[in-house]
Amino acid sequence: MMWSRAGAGLVAGFFLAAALVGLVGWALPGPWQSTIVPGLVAFFPLWIGAAGAAFAFSGGRRAWGWLGGLALAGFALLWALRALEWVR
Known part of the structure; x- marks a missing residue:
């Protein structure tokens, strides 16, 4: 559905962009x-x-899966960098 892909782009895309900027x-x-x-x-x-x-x-499931997964991976990397004290 189009609305599911739009929601994935707006919500998961927001977090993906935030992780990339971080x-x-x-x-x-x-x-x-x-x-x-x-x-x-x-x-x-x-x-x-x-x-x-x-x-x-x-489809929407694929969009949510990929964008959400990439956002989670980005935030996991940010957390790992902070936990290992590689960044301050």
């Missing part, structure tokens, strides 16, 4: 606080890209 913010040299404004600027296009990519899937 990972890039921590990957860049220097303090992460210096990446807040560029991260906020990059967040919206990433979110819209994920929302648009949701319609490339054949």
Whole structure:
């Protein structure tokens, strides 16, 4: 269904974009606080890209599975980096 894919793009895509911005913010040299404004600027296009990519899937379950799985993987990586104290 179209609404299921739209929901996946909006909800799971939001969290996927947030995880990507967080990972890039921590990957860049220097303090992460210096990446807040560029991260906020990059967040919206990433979110819209994920929302648009949701319609490339054949169904809502696939869109939720892939986008939700990637978002969970991104946040798991953020958590692991923090737990291992590789970032501050």
